[in-house]
Amino acid sequence: MKAVVRHRLFWPAVMLVVLLIGNTFYSPSFLKVTLRDGHFYGSLVDILRSATPLALVALGMTVVIATAGIDLSVGSVMAISGATACLWISELGDQNAVGGVLVAVALALLLSLVLGVWNGFLVAAIGIQPIIATLILMVAGRGIAQLITGGQIITVNSSPYKVIGAGYALAIPVSVIIVAVFVAVAAVLVRRSALGLLVESVGGNPTASRLAGIKSARYIWIAYVFAGLCAGIAGLIFSSNVSSADGNNAGNLIELDAILAVVIGGTALTGGRFSIAGSILGAVVIKTLDITIYTVGVPTSSTLLFKAIVVIALCLAQSPAFRAKFARRRSAAEATA
Amino acid sequence: MFRKVATAALGGLLVAAALTACGGADESGSGNDDGKLTMGFAQVGAESGWRTANTKSVQEAAAAAGIELKFSDAQQKQENQIKAIRSYIAQKVDVIAFSPVVETGWDQVLKEAKDAKIPVILTDRAVDSKDTSLYKTFIGSDFVLEGKKAGEWLVKEYQGKSDTVNIVELQGTTGSAPANDRKSGFADVIKADPKFKVIASQTGEFTRAKGKEVMEAFLKANPKIDVLYAHNDDMGLGAIEAIEAAGKKPGVDIKIITVDAVKDGMTALAAGKINFIVECSPLLGPQLMDLAKKVVAGETVPQRVLTEETTFTPEQAKAVLPERKY
Numbered sequence: 001m002k003a004v005v006r007h008r009l010f011w012p013a014v015m016l017v018v019l020l021i022g023n024t025f026y027s028p029s030f031l032k033v034t035l036r037d038g039h040f041y042g043s044l045v046d047i048l049r050s051a052t053p054l055a056l057v058a059l060g061m062t063v064v065i066a067t068a069g070i071d072l073s074v075g076s077v078m079a080i081s082g083a084t085a086c087l088w089i090s091e092l093g094d095q096n097a098v099g100g101v102l103v104a105v106a107l108a109l110l111l112s113l114v115l116g117v118w119n120g121f122l123v124a125a126i127g128i129q130p131i132i133a134t135l136i137l138m139v140a141g142r143g144i145a146q147l148i149t150g151g152q153i154i155t156v157n158s159s160p161y162k163v164i165g166a167g168y169a170l171a172i173p174v175s176v177i178i179v180a181v182f183v184a185v186a187a188v189l190v191r192r193s194a195l196g197l198l199v200e201s202v203g204g205n206p207t208a209s210r211l212a213g214i215k216s217a218r219y220i221w222i223a224y225v226f227a228g229l230c231a232g233i234a235g236l237i238f239s240s241n242v243s244s245a246d247g248n249n250a251g252n253l254i255e256l257d258a259i260l261a262v263v264i265g266g267t268a269l270t271g272g273r274f275s276i277a278g279s280i281l282g283a284v285v286i287k288t289l290d291i292t293i294y295t296v297g298v299p300t301s302s303t304l305l306f307k308a309i310v311v312i313a314l315c316l317a318q319s320p321a322f323r324a325k326f327a328r329r330r331s332a333a334e335a336t337a
Numbered sequence: 338m339f340r341k342v343a344t345a346a347l348g349g350l351l352v353a354a355a356l357t358a359c360g361g362a363d364e365s366g367s368g369n370d371d372g373k374l375t376m377g378f379a380q381v382g383a384e385s386g387w388r389t390a391n392t393k394s395v396q397e398a399a400a401a402a403g404i405e406l407k408f409s410d411a412q413q414k415q416e417n418q419i420k421a422i423r424s425y426i427a428q429k430v431d432v433i434a435f436s437p438v439v440e441t442g443w444d445q446v447l448k449e450a451k452d453a454k455i456p457v458i459l460t461d462r463a464v465d466s467k468d469t470s471l472y473k474t475f476i477g478s479d480f481v482l483e484g485k486k487a488g489e490w491l492v493k494e495y496q497g498k499s500d501t502v503n504i505v506e507l508q509g510t511t512g513s514a515p516a517n518d519r520k521s522g523f524a525d526v527i528k529a530d531p532k533f534k535v536i537a538s539q540t541g542e543f544t545r546a547k548g549k550e551v552m553e554a555f556l557k558a559n560p561k562i563d564v565l566y567a568h569n570d571d572m573g574l575g576a577i578e579a580i581e582a583a584g585k586k587p588g589v590d591i592k593i594i595t596v597d598a599v600k601d602g603m604t605a606l607a608a609g610k611i612n613f614i615v616e617c618s619p620l621l622g623p624q625l626m627d628l629a630k631k632v633v634a635g636e637t638v639p640q641r642v643l644t645e646e647t648t649f650t651p652e653q654a655k656a657v658l659p660e661r662k663y
Binding site: 026027029030036037041042043046050146150151152153155166238241242243244246248249250290291293294295297300301303 | 385538542546554578601
């Protein structure tokens with residue numbers, strides 16, 4: 001029992017359950033999942049589906065943070081990726097041509113990889129501080145995305161493209177399948193090979209790792225490229241979900257949500273040990289919180305306050321120092337009484 | 338080596354900046370002498386399709402009216418806009434027009450313009466300055482009126498029926514003037530009849546993605562929704578996707594009212610997926626140029642000028658869609 005409570009994912013999991021149960025008071029059928037038009041339908045499906053872009057971005061962010069870095073440019077990369085794909089599709093003669101859509105997707109992912117390489121180059125090769133290096137692309141990338149879209153929202157009418165973010169396969173949302181596969185592959189790669197250990201050692205102590213013969217720069221570089229790819233796929237899901245690319249708003253401020261997801265998941269911002277499962281859970285908790293606000297009907301003027309209170313409560317519950325203090329005070333009070 | 342290259346590049350940039358600055362200064366001398374009216378226009382940025390259409394309208398109207406336009410893009414930053422206005426004052430333009438990025442903090446620079454005897458016209462957005470003598474007039478949409486028009490259509494649509502009408506509302510960015518005003522204008526009109534009930538109202542932040550996400554939750558939490566009122570077309574378009582995914586027919590099972598009338602919205606309206614759109618027109622260029630001419634000639638103009646706007650039903654949308662510019 002004690003081991004369960006001490007587990008770093010215990011409190012986020014509790015928060016998730018509390019939010020889900022809380023919702024049923026306002027919407028009794030909240031937890032119900034039914035089959036409609038041949039696919040699963042319900043609030044739980046919505047939560048998973050709308051959490052997919054954030055979960056992917058958080059996955060990339062986790063690995064970057066494990067190397068003691070940070071990637072602020074993920075939102076801009078998302079916008080660029082979606083804009084590239086939609087621009088390409090909108091110029092196709094037949095927007096429903098699967099081949100053309102595949103080219104658009106490949107192009108967008110290639111561009112995301114290049115942007116990841118750029119970030120990695122600034123951090124690993126030039127040695128610029130990660131927060132500054134990625135800030136460059138965060139700001140400039142937004143401009144690039146707007147340049148691609150021409151300041152307009154590009155709307156596409158392509159059923160193959162729509163499948164990525166809004167389609168279903170075997171009654172399950174395709175975006176959820178994509179993320180599940182991606183997370184599984186990443187987890188196997190870092191936990192079944194030495195890759196995860198090497199990344200953690202680089203983040204924990206870069207100098208010691210280098211002296212031990214680990215090529216730190218190489219792993220840092222890989223982390224940023226991976227984060228770029230994750231953000232690129234997230235951008236495709238995001239834009240495909242609404243069949244349009246919005247250079248100005250897509251992925252706006254998602255880097256902060258992703259960092260929050262990583263922190264909720266128990267990975268320290270100082271680098272070193274990381275938890276992929278934790279970050280995914282963190283992303284789901286954040287999205288559940290969003291959906292709770294809509295379902296419960298929190299007035300718009302106080303939604304940010306509501307979010308802040310939940311997040312503060314969660315972080316305090318997670319903090320061992322706070323829990324220790326709280327426990328000590330309670331036992332002291334019991335002793336005097 | 339790297340440092341040397343960087344220094345050289347930076348130096349080059351500075352020289353280039355200095356050169357363009359000189360170019361600007363030279364131009365200003367010629368602006369006033371040829372009898373042609375010169376207008377300095379400080380735009381917010383290019384953050385949306387609406388804004389881009391607004392910019393185009395101003396540029397085209399200036400060319401058509403024979404007014405020389407000095408245009409600057411503030412990229413959504415107030416300090417850039419203040420800088421642009423100061424440079425217009427230094428260049429002695431005949432009239433300054435601008436869409437303030439935010440409502441506050443304009444007194445100082447507007448006073449400078451007043452001291453230089455250059456009239457100022459506000460477009461699209463207002464400033465909260467108490468001293469109304471700092472600007473000549475404000476031309477733009479009345480967001481409260483837009484909300485009222487949306488409400489009036491709804492009242493007419495459900496005339497003679499006594500059943501409760503369940504309404505869900507997608508608000509714009511929390512705290513923004515269009516969101517506040519479109520909400521209050523709409524509420525004012527429908528509160529006269531108790532059958533109209535706004536059962537849920539959340540912000541969709543003016544974007545399609547949020548519009549879809551919020552509508553999905555609304556559909557799950559409220560089994561019976563009759564009407565959706567979205568503060569802009571984009572949120573409405575996102576919501577349409579959510580409604581379709583829930584197996585309902587937008588425009589039929591759930592009636593949809595939006596504001597803006599951008600091309601994508603009009604396309605959905607013509608297809609019957611939206612029932613009614615209240616126009617919020619960015620095409621205020623011609624009206625602005627008329628005002629500018631009057632102001633410079635010393636004629637009195639009203640303190641508040643409304644943009645010429647209309648509303649659209651599906652039939653009207655079909656008629657105007659082919660030549661819709663934005």
